[in-house]
Amino acid sequence: MRHIRVVSFGFGHEPPPKAEILLDVREVLSNPFDDIELRELTGLDERVRQHVLDTPGAIGLLRNVAATASALAADAQKPVTVAWGCSGGRHRAVALAEETAALVWASGANIVDVQHRDMDKPLLTPQEVQA
Template sequence: MWRSRSAPWTDHAQPHRGGGWHRRPGPLETRHEEGHHPVIRVISFGYGHGEPPAAEVTYDLRDLLRNPFHDPELKHLTGLDPAVYEHVMDTPGAEPLAQAAAYLAVGLNETTGADITVAFGCVGGRHRSVGLARRVGEITQLTNRPVTVEHRDVDKPLLPPGAHRARTA
């Protein structure tokens, strides 16, 4: 089972003048009340449909992954459909990106005790961002942490072809 270790970028242990170590809160460290279980929230969105959502980390996928919009058989489907999901995840670099994003979200959640939001954006918010958000949600669920996945723009209309840049790799 995939499991996160303590993440070095959130380790805020500092030497203490009197000897030993003490821990000072990090910039994201906001402990919740007793009984609250911090949530990892994963959001997909389209830059063409408005401002990105507030998030600790936002990934811009517009130039990173192949765009199913340019495939007539996939254009009117979404990342919730198996054919589009496979197309996105078969793009070189998609799986390592999903794993790294999940690792970061779990590490921040674990070390800060805070709710963590990770957002994925593409042009229209229907294909690439949905596929990556879906995969990060799947990976994060393996850690038995509360996770929600939201697809902000998946049901919005397709944007015109001029809004999309072609990537064939």
């Protein structure tokens, strides 16, 4: 049975969740927070999703992560967890978690669970993220 859990989270809120695959995209993908028109939205909004996916390297990273998760889950006796982390867990991580879930589902996973741990928490200021 291929059971995959996908979690989005923000490093600025709590420690990362336990996961077989843990990704930190704070330094590698464009941050929608920096665009005032996107700041209050989440990774579930199409404009934010597209902003994240348009970042060079994002699609390739997604495909590689989904393939790795699927391969790990093929013989696993328990769910395989993929955790995407960004600064606040509201934009990049959410969009990437949703896309990962869609890719692993399409690849034949039996069960795909998605959790957005920090999406509904308040926005973090740049100073809070650095702390």
